[in-house]
Amino acid sequence: MPKENAHSKTDTHLTMRVVDHFSAMIEDGRLHPGDQIPPERDLARSLKMSRASLRAGIGYLAAMGVMNVRHGVGTFVADGPPELGKASISLMGALHGFQPWQMFEARKILEGQLAALAAERGTEAHFTALAEELAEMYATINDPAEYLIHDVRFHRMIAKAAGNPILAALMETVTSALYDDRRKTAERSRGLKQSADLHKELYRAMRAKNSAEAQALMEHHLSMAQSAQDREIAAVPRRRVSGKSKSSRTANTSR
Amino acid sequence: MPKENAHSKTDTHLTMRVVDHFSAMIEDGRLHPGDQIPPERDLARSLKMSRASLRAGIGYLAAMGVMNVRHGVGTFVADGPPELGKASISLMGALHGFQPWQMFEARKILEGQLAALAAERGTEAHFTALAEELAEMYATINDPAEYLIHDVRFHRMIAKAAGNPILAALMETVTSALYDDRRKTAERSRGLKQSADLHKELYRAMRAKNSAEAQALMEHHLSMAQSAQDREIAAVPRRRVSGKSKSSRTANTSR
DNA sequence: TGACTTTTTGTGGTCTGACCACTAGAGTAC
DNA sequence: GTACTCTAGTGGTCAGACCACAAAAAGTCA
Incomplete structure (x- = not known):
């Protein structure tokens, strides 16, 4: 496995040269979140490569x-909240x-x-932001x-209050995979009352600095959410995939 | 704000059309890990786009x-162990x-x-694999x-034994950021004896199905590793950095 | 003056088609 | 058999042109 390691000088792939170039600039502090990089045409000339290769790296x-x-x-250095792996999950x-x-276990x-x-x-x-x-x-x-x-914002604010952006980013990674489905599945209103009440208890526990209770409440909350989703899936069975088309080594991509 | 997302039919960016195309094929089970996709020239023709755009998506x-x-x-669907975010951390x-x-807290x-x-x-x-x-x-x-x-393999095997590939992938994400540095920093031999003994205790706790003890030992182990790294940093002061940018490329010595 | 519309400018996005570089396997000589 | 050479197939790079989009500038009209 080509475990490409950072900052190789003679990296053959031009793509990786571009990546290394900007990685170095970011780690050296020459580039900061939000900064705009030069236009592709200029950059390609100054890096002595074609615009196509530069674009591959970008x-x-x-x-x-x-x-x-x-x-x-233009092209900018990312400045939003950290996101690891994006849609990859x-x-x-x-x-x-x-x-x-497994997703719910990780979330819990x-x-x-x-x-x-x-x-x-x-x-x-x-805590004030949470209350709002x-x-x-x-x-x-x-x-x-x-x-x-607001539900999502509430959870995100908890992550922020926890003071560990790495854990927050990991949570975001796991959660984002579930977000789309939730957005499409409009929940029943009666469930929301119960959900809001649970969040309120959670809020009180945190404000009281009762970490053990806060953790327990959060886990309980997610267990409920999991049950709710299970019921949802049971109600709307998912389409099934045809068997193992193990046929040829080369998949046919055209329809 | 533009939380671009999955499976938009009319996605303007050709890049995303390619991504969606393969995402759909993977999720439908038409593509499996290890499968080879058709050559770029053929694929570009059948997807009705230029090879350049196709390559952007790939x-x-x-x-x-x-x-x-x-x-x-050729180009293949990834088949190795799941890796989220790769070097992004x-x-x-x-x-x-x-x-x-924060990294150690997440690891713990x-x-x-x-x-x-x-x-x-x-x-x-x-458990047998762990013993080996x-x-x-x-x-x-x-x-x-x-x-x-072997240290890394030991931890990775624990992750596998835990039976949750998502958590395993998250751990891999956090850990990989520290791996390169550790590889360069040859550890003291006397530290390794202590490290190995700790791993042995950990192994015994797991084999005895004592989950609480296993968790405590792992956390203790990582705390020791963190202390060792702190000492390492103190001993070899970093080059000065200006302002907020601080390099995360520091040595990690013990595990 | 002020608000609206049009034009210009600068940026990334796509296309074309040619050629280079790497890999694996077939063919060949020994 | 072994080692070498050749060849076909694949991704990688290049060049230059043109398209699409967004923001700013210029023009237009009450």
Whole structure:
């Protein structure tokens, strides 16, 4: 396996030369989040390669979430919240057979711990922000789509309050795979009341700096969510895939 | 804000059309890990786009670790162990200022939980494999480079025994950021004896299905490793860095 | 003056088709 | 058999042109 290691000088692939170039600039502090890089035409000339090759490298960085390319505007160093692996989890699920219960298990561990840490380390500002999202959740209890937005923000704020951006990024990675499905599946309103109440308890536990309770409540909350989803799946059976087409080594991609 | 997402039919970017195309094929089961996709020239014709655009999409998938491109041979669907985000964490560290202690905190949580799960779910085959790696560790106790290989395998086997590939992939993501540095820093031999003994205790706890003890031992082990790294940093002061940018490329000595 | 519309400018996105570089296997000589 | 050479197939790079989009500038009209 070509375990490409960072910062090889004689890297043959031009793509990797570009990646290394920008990696070095970022790690050296010559590039910061939000910075715009020069136009592709100029950059290609100064790096002595064709624009096509340069674009391959930029595309690679963009896929990793390090760069942010905006058509007609420019290319920027990513500045938003850290995102690891992006959509890869959903693909990885298909590739390696991730099971829904495994996702929830991972979430329980990560978010449970995050809630505990937030209880210990959260500041007044964090708790205030949590309270505001909580209020919004109650206010939009009859609008599942809107509710979901504040629900997500609430969880994200907990991650922020926990003070560990790495754990927050990992949570984001796992969660994002489930987000799309949830967005499409408008939840029943009656479920939202119960959900909001649970969040309120969670909020109180964190504000009281009771980390053990916060963790337990979070895990309980996610268990409920898991049950809800299981029921959803049972109600709307998923399409089944035809058997193992192990046929030829070369897959036919055209329809 | 533009949370671009999956499976848009009218996606303007050709790059994303390619990504969606293969994502769909993978999720439908028409493509499996290890499968080879058709040559770029044929594929470009059948997808009705230029080879350049097709390559952009393939490059994107390759960056996400979904595809595996081999010059002169062909392009394949990834079949190795799941890897989320690849090298992104080290870059993210530079971008968002990840601190070493945050990495260890994340590791403690993930690997601690993994050890507990392994104790509960591990099979005889798993424990046997662990015992073999343990033996290799004692055998190579005077060869830090070789020792490290078995050390990593030991931890990886724990992750496998835990039976949750998502958590395993997350651990891999966090750990890989530290691996390169560790490889360069030859450890002290006397530290390895202590490390091996700790792994042995850990092994025994797991085999005895004592999940609580396994988790505690793993966390203790990682705490020791963290202390060792802190000493390493203190002994070899880093080059000064300006402002907020701080290199995450530091040595990790003990495990 | 002020607000709206049109044009210009600068950026990334795509196309074409040619040629280079690598790999693996077939063919050949010994 | 072994080692070498050749060849076909694949991804990698190049060049230059043109398209599409977004923001800013210029023009237009009340």
